Amino acid sequence: MSREKSLSNAIGALLDSYRRHGNINHLEATALPPRHRVTQLLDDLMDLVFPGYFGEENLDELTSTYVLGERCARILRDLSAVCARALRVEDCGTKMRAGRGSPAEVEAHAQQVAMRLLEALPSVRDVLATDVQAALSGDPAACTSEEVILSYPGVQAITSHRIAHELYRLGVPMLPRMMSEVTHSRTGIDIHPGATIGHSFFIDHGTGLVMGETTLIGRGAKLYQGVTLGALSVRGGRDEAGSIKRHPTLEDDVTIYAGATILGGETVIGRGSVIGGNVWLTHSVGPGTTVVLDKPSLLFKQS
Amino acid sequence: MSREKSLSNAIGALLDSYRRHGNINHLEATALPPRHRVTQLLDDLMDLVFPGYFGEENLDELTSTYVLGERCARILRDLSAVCARALRVEDCGTKMRAGRGSPAEVEAHAQQVAMRLLEALPSVRDVLATDVQAALSGDPAACTSEEVILSYPGVQAITSHRIAHELYRLGVPMLPRMMSEVTHSRTGIDIHPGATIGHSFFIDHGTGLVMGETTLIGRGAKLYQGVTLGALSVRGGRDEAGSIKRHPTLEDDVTIYAGATILGGETVIGRGSVIGGNVWLTHSVGPGTTVVLDKPSLLFKQS
């Protein structure tokens, strides 16, 4: 068979396949939020909450007003466009049902949501200021807020999360999760945009950390790499399990060391508790509790 | 010493060093597959198996034929070029010995391999349709196939793997592993392209998951973050150990929770078994077995 014929056959077979599997095609459907635009938007928003850190520009008090104005107008336009695409995607959960209606209604709703996010940024910054402080006082290797903001994956993850969580609360489907996955990919830290996290939050190192949708965390929490705040068991689809609390609650000032796993929606870790490395916990502990592995049995063999 | 002199000395020292360490230079040798082109190729192929998801375009039935034709022709050309470079690299294992011969023979072989990959995509899509379904039914937080395809790292990882595995089976050296490392970098999920994985496969979260070259997995497996399917012990180089089965077998419908480690080429996890979080297993278990850590000894101290 000639090369041309082979290629033509292969294309025909792919087209047949596109017709066969409806759920993994998106050809004639509404345009989705493109991944690279979501990434760009997240970067623009992070630039807005930490001005002067990531770009080349050197702004002063006077010019910053105009630069900021231009930037906000642009972000508002891009965010509206991406939100409108997200709002047109069919969704499932009640919390997620947001922008049904005529194209004009969806458009108007998307613009409203985008403006709300911009309006929320000053209070997001209030909380992030406490997070940066928590990183500085929580890590003996941390030097300056510059170092922490520019190079700490935990600070990057909580910044991205606080932005994505606002969009989640505003009922935008898909977009918050796409943002959290951009950050998961960059940091290894996997925080569902639904998680509610108090101020002065610090994650050190962070790779492998997983935090589920219905997690509740008070202020002053400190978490290390490989910590899981997860569900005890997973039954059924979103309809049955989607709306109940499946992930733990941490009261104020809880520290959880590397590799610890805490599971279950009714599990509450009391205020000021410390959970040791690799601990596996599926029930509540009272305030001020320290939980560590009992001396694990190790075998030592001299060669 | 003047700055010019210092620079000239530094350059001379580097050149000497290039001459000294043959194995870490690639100056006069054959051109290698460039990393950014492998990344681009993987993205193009993922776009081909999930059309309309990642790009900006909004295709309809009519135009999609022509767009698809152009895209396939371009991918075929790029894939042939990269495969030809990979086939010229000296390799080691028998499975990997593929494209020895004259430049023209290597070229022809590379074109054949590239065409075979295109031809395999419809059946890759058949299996991926079951993987997307497994993600939707396996995660209570999952809403739509759009969300799952656009933002689930586990779906990204299995898509990339099913493509890389085809190239591995076609005997292309280096390229499959480069693709799997692009995806490892993006998702934290490290699946060797040699692993054989049945349909309806789902990885949740996934960061830190490691799956070795000779792993065999039946249909319906569900794996969580931090799972290792590894080798029991590693002795000698590829010559001795490269061709034997070093990694576990999972029969159909096995679930493995976060952080579990299963090691050894003769370890078989029986059909329908459930392996609990953090379990460390180096021997087989029969069908329908549930393995969990016995209540780990924890110390609780009230402050």
Add this chain to the structure above:
Amino acid sequence: MSREKSLSNAIGALLDSYRRHGNINHLEATALPPRHRVTQLLDDLMDLVFPGYFGEENLDELTSTYVLGERCARILRDLSAVCARALRVEDCGTKMRAGRGSPAEVEAHAQQVAMRLLEALPSVRDVLATDVQAALSGDPAACTSEEVILSYPGVQAITSHRIAHELYRLGVPMLPRMMSEVTHSRTGIDIHPGATIGHSFFIDHGTGLVMGETTLIGRGAKLYQGVTLGALSVRGGRDEAGSIKRHPTLEDDVTIYAGATILGGETVIGRGSVIGGNVWLTHSVGPGTTVVLDKPSLLFKQS
């Protein structure tokens, strides 16, 4: 309220917020090293230590001299510029205090540091040649030095670390940590640039590995994914804890399997020791010791 008015209010609120939180603004301050330029610089330096691997070019002995000269001159210029920015950032630790002085003095110091790094590359390459060899002999799935250099995250991580560590030793603030975080993001391997690592070093898979600032490692170490070499406990800020040894020492030829955690600045793992998977160790062990988990209690339940 009109859309224009809303936007104008949102911008005003953001400006107020910028004035309020001094520590998370960088508007009128000195320009920082931009993240994308640090990434580019790291890639250029890795290209310099493994010539011909990552780019498209196909260099021969003759042209390589000129290409190398051009490349070194460009890197020297870019590195000087980024170092100058880093040296102007206020820092904290003694080791980090480097480039105080007038703008001209900082500039001169930055140029000196950049030249020193170039001059150090041949000896960095001497050590990297042993690391590539260690990867080839340590992993039965490894075929060629091409495969190892192009696709092994562990080799990428140690290459990046050996470069960043030189900058750390030269007293450049921020920049080494920014480089190590670029690599952490790409590989999931988190090595503080302060860690001192002997030759013939190999990390397999690597996701989730954490190595602290004052870690000391002899030659021939082999580490797997999820290993933590960390601090026993963290008290106070950098002033109290920053200058003492907080992380373990590994003597020559130590192997540490996946998920093991070794903590504490006084913990020494004796020469030739093997630490098994998931072991949690906070005290020293003598030379030639094998440490494994005692048979963990598992519960098996047949369904």
